[in-house]
Amino acid sequence: MRFVIIGAGRVGLRTARVLRDEGHEVTMVERDEPTRRRARDQGFAVVDGDGSREAVLEEADITAADALGALTGDLNVNFTACMIGNHYECRTVMRIDEAYREGIYRKYADQVDEIIYPERLGAIGAKNALLGGTIRAIADIAPHLQVVELTITDAAPVNGYTISELHLPADATVLAFGKGEAPLEIPTEDLSLEDGDRLVVLADFDVLSDVRQLLVGETAALAAANAGTGSSSAATELLETEPERDSESDSDTGGVN
Amino acid sequence: MVTAFVMIKANTGEADRLRDSIESIDGVRSAHIVAGDVDLIAKAIVETPAEVKEIAATHVQSIEGVEDTQTYIAMD
Numbered sequence: 001m002r003f004v005i006i007g008a009g010r011v012g013l014r015t016a017r018v019l020r021d022e023g024h025e026v027t028m029v030e031r032d033e034p035t036r037r038r039a040r041d042q043g044f045a046v047v048d049g050d051g052s053r054e055a056v057l058e059e060a061d062i063t064a065a066d067a068l069g070a071l072t073g074d075l076n077v078n079f080t081a082c083m084i085g086n087h088y089e090c091r092t093v094m095r096i097d098e099a100y101r102e103g104i105y106r107k108y109a110d111q112v113d114e115i116i117y118p119e120r121l122g123a124i125g126a127k128n129a130l131l132g133g134t135i136r137a138i139a140d141i142a143p144h145l146q147v148v149e150l151t152i153t154d155a156a157p158v159n160g161y162t163i164s165e166l167h168l169p170a171d172a173t174v175l176a177f178g179k180g181e182a183p184l185e186i187p188t189e190d191l192s193l194e195d196g197d198r199l200v201v202l203a204d205f206d207v208l209s210d211v212r213q214l215l216v217g218e219t220a221a222l223a224a225a226n227a228g229t230g231s232s233s234a235a236t237e238l239l240e241t242e243p244e245r246d247s248e249s250d251s252d253t254g255g256v257n
Numbered sequence: 258m259v260t261a262f263v264m265i266k267a268n269t270g271e272a273d274r275l276r277d278s279i280e281s282i283d284g285v286r287s288a289h290i291v292a293g294d295v296d297l298i299a300k301a302i303v304e305t306p307a308e309v310k311e312i313a314a315t316h317v318q319s320i321e322g323v324e325d326t327q328t329y330i331a332m333d
Contacts, residue, residue, distance in 0.1 A: 079292035101296070103270035108290050 006051030155217030
């Protein structure tokens, strides 16, 4: 596919790299000279200019693009770029700068197909790394839905069950299964669940805690052993990544301890 | 008559509630949720500049979820 990325800073450039690695065609737009040079040094086509101007986006061949990523740190530029992209029938993705705005843009910005708040993803990653435990948040799908990877432990109530015997709460679905260190794959019914196996589950926040109890088990000693932190609340706390709070710090860190 | 525009920066995602609270203030003619560095813009038409200050500093700023305001008085 063909993508136009506005902003060649840390978010834009990294996104462009991932897209290129997967074989896509990327054109970037950047108005800052040193930032532009850095992207060009890495082999990217970079148009010089302001991504909120239609002529600049046309130069970046917006007419042929499938999607536009407005990933600068400037909300006005990002939103305007999405409006133009929408006009050219591109899928539009907009970066926002503060957590509380996520809901506002999802609700009101019809021109924007998807909202990205990089700090939230970074915080989830940092927290997972710090906890090092048996549960890992992969993505927030919607305000109330999260995808998590859980590692089965010996103490898990489902240890020894097969996938078909596994009964998760109504608002939770198994998406993928990985036997031990093996890559994740679509689960088949007769696979057994054993210590060290990994399950990727899509779950509503309301039932995440139940899911964790079923799949990971929850004795304090075990949680501490798995997390290596001595904190039995670590995994529980991760599950409390709330969807829509007023306080920005809450949203950024997924709750404080 | 004084016409003024008040730019409002929020710190909450409850944009609907803010807009409704702002629109219910005496003298405020309209309020819109906007994209960009501020989250709402309200238009007020009142008799005196003092009333503009009253709207922005007293009423809007006291709404929970309002972080900051910036007011522009129309010259035409």
